[in-house]
Amino acid sequence: MSEIAVHRGLSLNRINAMVLRYWYLLLSSWPRLLELVYWPALQIITWGFLQNYISQTSGFFAQAGGTLIGAVILWDILFRGQLGFSISFLEEMWARNLGNLMMSPLKPIEFLISLMIMSLIRLAIGVIPMTLLALFFFGFNFYAIGLPLIAFFCNLIFTSWSVGIFASGLVLRNGLGAESIVWTLMFALMPLACIYYPVSVLPPWLQVVAWMLPPTYVFEGMRALLIDHVFRTELMVDALVINAVLLVASFSIFLALLRSAKRNSSLLSSGE
Amino acid sequence: MNIEQTMSRKPPASDPVASAAIDVAHLVKVYKATRAVDDVSFRIARGSITGLLGGNGAGKTTTIAMIMGLVLPTSGRIHVLGFPMPEQSAEVLGRMNFESPYVDMPMRLTVRQNLTIFGRLYAVPNLTERIDRLASDLDLRDFIDRANGKLSAGQKTRVALAKALINEPDLLLLDEPTASLDPDTADWVRQHLENYRKSHNATILLASHNMLEVERLCDRVIIMKRGKIEDDDSPDRIMARYNRDTLEEVFLDVARGRTRESAT
Numbered sequence: 001m002s003e004i005a006v007h008r009g010l011s012l013n014r015i016n017a018m019v020l021r022y023w024y025l026l027l028s029s030w031p032r033l034l035e036l037v038y039w040p041a042l043q044i045i046t047w048g049f050l051q052n053y054i055s056q057t058s059g060f061f062a063q064a065g066g067t068l069i070g071a072v073i074l075w076d077i078l079f080r081g082q083l084g085f086s087i088s089f090l091e092e093m094w095a096r097n098l099g100n101l102m103m104s105p106l107k108p109i110e111f112l113i114s115l116m117i118m119s120l121i122r123l124a125i126g127v128i129p130m131t132l133l134a135l136f137f138f139g140f141n142f143y144a145i146g147l148p149l150i151a152f153f154c155n156l157i158f159t160s161w162s163v164g165i166f167a168s169g170l171v172l173r174n175g176l177g178a179e180s181i182v183w184t185l186m187f188a189l190m191p192l193a194c195i196y197y198p199v200s201v202l203p204p205w206l207q208v209v210a211w212m213l214p215p216t217y218v219f220e221g222m223r224a225l226l227i228d229h230v231f232r233t234e235l236m237v238d239a240l241v242i243n244a245v246l247l248v249a250s251f252s253i254f255l256a257l258l259r260s261a262k263r264n265s266s267l268l269s270s271g272e
Numbered sequence: 273m274n275i276e277q278t279m280s281r282k283p284p285a286s287d288p289v290a291s292a293a294i295d296v297a298h299l300v301k302v303y304k305a306t307r308a309v310d311d312v313s314f315r316i317a318r319g320s321i322t323g324l325l326g327g328n329g330a331g332k333t334t335t336i337a338m339i340m341g342l343v344l345p346t347s348g349r350i351h352v353l354g355f356p357m358p359e360q361s362a363e364v365l366g367r368m369n370f371e372s373p374y375v376d377m378p379m380r381l382t383v384r385q386n387l388t389i390f391g392r393l394y395a396v397p398n399l400t401e402r403i404d405r406l407a408s409d410l411d412l413r414d415f416i417d418r419a420n421g422k423l424s425a426g427q428k429t430r431v432a433l434a435k436a437l438i439n440e441p442d443l444l445l446l447d448e449p450t451a452s453l454d455p456d457t458a459d460w461v462r463q464h465l466e467n468y469r470k471s472h473n474a475t476i477l478l479a480s481h482n483m484l485e486v487e488r489l490c491d492r493v494i495i496m497k498r499g500k501i502e503d504d505d506s507p508d509r510i511m512a513r514y515n516r517d518t519l520e521e522v523f524l525d526v527a528r529g530r531t532r533e534s535a536t
Contacts, residue, residue: 011395013392013395014392014393014395016392017388017389017390017392017393018389018393020388020389020392021378021381021385021389024380024381024385024389025378025380025381028380028381028419029380091378095376095377095378095379096374096375096376097375097376097377097378098375099342099372099374099375100375100377100390100435101393102341102342103340103341103342103365103368103369103370104365104390104393104394105362105365105366105393105394105395106393107362259344262341262342262343262344262358263343263344264303265303265334265337265342265343267337267342267343268333268337268342268343268374
């Protein structure tokens with residue numbers, strides 16, 4: 001009597017298989033690797049020189065050295081984290097491989113976990129050189145932030161995954177015609193997340209909205225650390241709670257959109 | 273975290289639904305105002321090869337996609353290998369596989385890389401040996417380390433078939449398995465499918481426009497038209513009923529609305 005595998009529960013093997021699939025893809029394509037490094041490098045050099053110029057003319061920025069460069073790097077963690085997630089997902093749409101995956105024993109949660117791992121790998125390839133450039137050109141040691149950096153990073157990456165899961169669900173449901181959402185959705189958070197200015201700059205009613213977004217807590221926390229040399233733990237805890245809610249909500253929405261895609265045959269016709 | 277379980281293959285139960293490879297009852301799929309599949313019922317015995325025939329828009333691909341769980345039916349029920357789909361898909365997805373022109377293998381990855389990934393997804397034991405065996409059986413060795421995107425149409429079809437066979441499925445769903453193949457390669461693929469069915473007692477459901485292929489391979493033919501089953505029998509009996517010598521002639525009769533009576 002032959003033996004068969006019944007694919008219940010989470011499988012590390014299947015998650016590893018998907019990570020391997022994206023790793024093979026990255027290694028097979030030097031433009032994909034270059035793209036990961038190119039924009040972050042340009043960003044940090046441009047904003048670094050701007051910070052240098054402003055700090056020469058403004059007493060505040062001379063005091064608060066590194067807030068601009070720090071904000072640029074943290075914004076890139078948020079933005080590139082989401083792109084790293086979503087582009088790996090889009091690779092399946094571009095390759096018309098989604099049907100193969102959806103009919104395999106791969107579960108949606110395993111698929112999403114593999115995309116999260118890939119977002120970390122892609123982020124490392126793009127952001128680590130960026131931080132080295134900040135150190136080399138502008139003397140800003142991003143890693144000198146120390147342990148608070150872990151709290152900043154975790155909260156930003158969790159938000160980026162929530163946005164990535166939501167955007168991927170929309171593309172899954174609506175096809176590649178919705179691809180532009182992947183590239184632009186995070187920018188909707190930009191004015192409200194208060195990356196380059198404090199929350200107090202916003203009108204009171206917008207401040208209420210801003211405090212619903214975990215990145216707002218991170219950027220406020222970064223400014224508190226770099227300007228006042230205070231690590232505000234309560235901000236990070238609040239952000240973590242909101243992130244937990246966002247992750248659960250985005251996963252639920254993804255499953256609902258997947259079900260809707262199956263109702264509408266979108267998985268068989270994933271074009272425009 | 274890896275809690276995949278291995279269990280003994282159950283012998284066919286006396287329940288006809290459980291013992292069938294596929295059991296479809298009153299299946300309906302409605303897209304807005306269009307009934308793509310309209311009250312379709314059939315049961316496919318294990319170890320058989322069944323052809324699903326019909327013109328474009330007849331509902332073949334939608335029916336197969338619903339059996340695979342890629343499309344949710346509007347109503348009706350589906351059992352695959354004795355388990356209701358999609359509710360208990362985890363029980364059967366590892367025991368079935370498919371090939372379809374609606375999906376591709378990743379183009380930048382080599383054939384070996386693609387087969388490795390799908391082999392891992394299906395938890396194939398002794399994967400390296402399995403890939404070597406498939407490369408030998410399907411004559412992939414000359415291009416197994418070449419990117420999938422650099423293969424000819426015929427080579428890609430053989431690779432897609434290798435992916436469909438990677439887990440030695442009990443149930444194989446094929447949508448136009450020999451489309452875009454030259455006659456020699458197509459014949460060779462058909463021979464391989466026949467051998468696979470015999471050696472594994474596998475069930476194969478294939479949708480095809482190639483009537484000679486269906487005549488040669490299939491024990492049974494289900495003809496669909498406008499979402500409904502128009503006829504369902506062995507190729508010989510269907511041809512006899514329409515008083516035709518080939519399934520192609522039967523297909524044309526059905527497509528052009530000639531009834532069995534008027535065809536005779």
